[in-house]
Amino acid sequence: xxxxxxxxxxxxxxxxxxxxxxxxxxxxxxxxxxxxxxxxxxxxxxxxxxxxxxxxxxxxxxxxxxxxxxxxxxxxxxxxxxxxxxxxxxxxxxxxxxxxxxxxxxxxxxxxxxx
Amino acid sequence: xxxxxxxxxxxxxxxxxxxxxxxxxxxxxxxxxxxxxxxxxxxxxxxxxxxxxxxxxxxxxxxxxxxxxxxxxxxxxxxxxxxxxxxxxxxxxxxxxxxxxxxxxxxxxxxxx
Numbered sequence: 001x002x003x004x005x006x007x008x009x010x011x012x013x014x015x016x017x018x019x020x021x022x023x024x025x026x027x028x029x030x031x032x033x034x035x036x037x038x039x040x041x042x043x044x045x046x047x048x049x050x051x052x053x054x055x056x057x058x059x060x061x062x063x064x065x066x067x068x069x070x071x072x073x074x075x076x077x078x079x080x081x082x083x084x085x086x087x088x089x090x091x092x093x094x095x096x097x098x099x100x101x102x103x104x105x106x107x108x109x110x111x112x113x114x115x
Numbered sequence: 116x117x118x119x120x121x122x123x124x125x126x127x128x129x130x131x132x133x134x135x136x137x138x139x140x141x142x143x144x145x146x147x148x149x150x151x152x153x154x155x156x157x158x159x160x161x162x163x164x165x166x167x168x169x170x171x172x173x174x175x176x177x178x179x180x181x182x183x184x185x186x187x188x189x190x191x192x193x194x195x196x197x198x199x200x201x202x203x204x205x206x207x208x209x210x211x212x213x214x215x216x217x218x219x220x221x222x223x224x225x226x227x228x
Contacts, residue, residue, distance in 0.1 A: 004157075032214050043205050043219025044158075051214070089158075093214070103217075105158040 002027045004106035006090060012112045013080050021075040021109045023090035030092040033066055033073050038087045038108060047088075048075075080113045087111070118142050121206050121220035128196055129228050136191045136223045138206030147189040148217070150205040151175060158205065164189055165211075196227040 005024045013019045023033070032051045036044035050057045050066045050073065057064045063076040077084050087108040119140040128134055140147070145166045150158040160173030164183040178200070179193050189208075193200055203224050207217040 034216065036217075041203075041222070041224070043207070043222050044217070045219070046216035049214060049216065103160075107155065107157045 002104070004028075004090065004092060004104060006088075006106040007109040008107065010110040010112055012114060015080060015082060015113055015115050017080055019077040019080045019084065019111055019113070021088050021111065023073040023075070023106055025071050025092055028071070028092055030068075032093050033064075034091045034093075034103075035062075035064055035073075035075050036089045036091065036105075038089055044089055077111075082113045082115050085111055085113045119206060119208055119218050119220045121204075121223050123223060124221060125224045125226075127226045127228065130195075130197055132196050134193050134196055134225070136204055136206075136225070138189045138191070138220060139187050140189075140208045140218070141187060142208065142210075142218065143186065144208035144218070145186070145211050146209050147183065148207045149173070149179075149181060149189070149191050150207065151177065152203045152205060152222075162191065196225075198227045201225060201227050 003026045034049045035047045037047055038044040048057055048059055048064045050064045061078045065074045087110045089105050089108040091103055091105045093103050122137045147164045149162040151161050152158045159175035161175050161177040162173055162181040164170045167183055170181050170183055179191050181191050183189055203222050205222045206220040209215045209217050
């Protein structure tokens, strides 16, 4: 069955270090992958999109990589700040199924940046 | 800043009551969605719409219904609320185009006693 896996445990990072979050998937052939940020009691906010034919995407302190061979995306926040503390969700679009437009979300990883 | 609004933000209601969760967007988006999310869990799609008078059920079975009479408005209704309906409900929209990002509302936290 199709599955998206993100670190279920909270990730604690010291302020100023790089935070790296992982999104692994099985039984998907994703056309693209999106990353969202979700704060407690709020809706997710879009951060970055990467397509299947792209290896890496950057936006300010954020970087996303996409390895379709390993079936994995990594999401990096450099020079992390306490304000980066939130839950980060990955979402896949697969034309083979799953949701409207084939968009399926992972459970998310809770990131805590320690001052 | 996303122009998509959900009301109410919080709702506590007794079993058997009929409720309507409101969702409106001012961006002119054709596509609108309702997701259900429990704490620490993934978003599950329960309804979607690709335009006026178009509504479809999502992956997660839900006893709720939706309507899309106007482009900007996508309300969700529960005819008879039950404790099992307690959850956070998130509305989202996006323009047409398969890779376009979703804009989410702030959600409605529903508690059914």
